[in-house]
Amino acid sequence: MAPDDGGPPPILLGNEFARVRLEVEPGPDGDRLRISAIRTKRTRTLSAEEVEGLTRLPVSAYLAALETPFGPEPDLAFSAEFPVAERDES
Numbered sequence: 001m002a003p004d005d006g007g008p009p010p011i012l013l014g015n016e017f018a019r020v021r022l023e024v025e026p027g028p029d030g031d032r033l034r035i036s037a038i039r040t041k042r043t044r045t046l047s048a049e050e051v052e053g054l055t056r057l058p059v060s061a062y063l064a065a066l067e068t069p070f071g072p073e074p075d076l077a078f079s080a081e082f083p084v085a086e087r088d089e090s
Helices: 048-056 059-065
Strands: 010-015 019-025 032-038 043-047
Touching: 032 048, 043 048
Parallel strands: none
Antiparallel strands: 010 019, 019 032, 032 043
């Protein structure tokens, strides 16, 4: 949701490994959280119940997911050739 629509402004989070954009997306069944990975251009939208469910997962579930953080696709895997620190603000 854009700030001029009355919603909160997007939040950008990042470090040397990833950059994401968080936005609130209103819907008929309530607000949803849109998470966009800037580098891979992938987006997921989660309901409040789904986000709450993430808080219930044990740390081991996150660690298992992070074993292949960019998925099994070789073209998205981390490599020295990929410019991770790209400064795209879109």
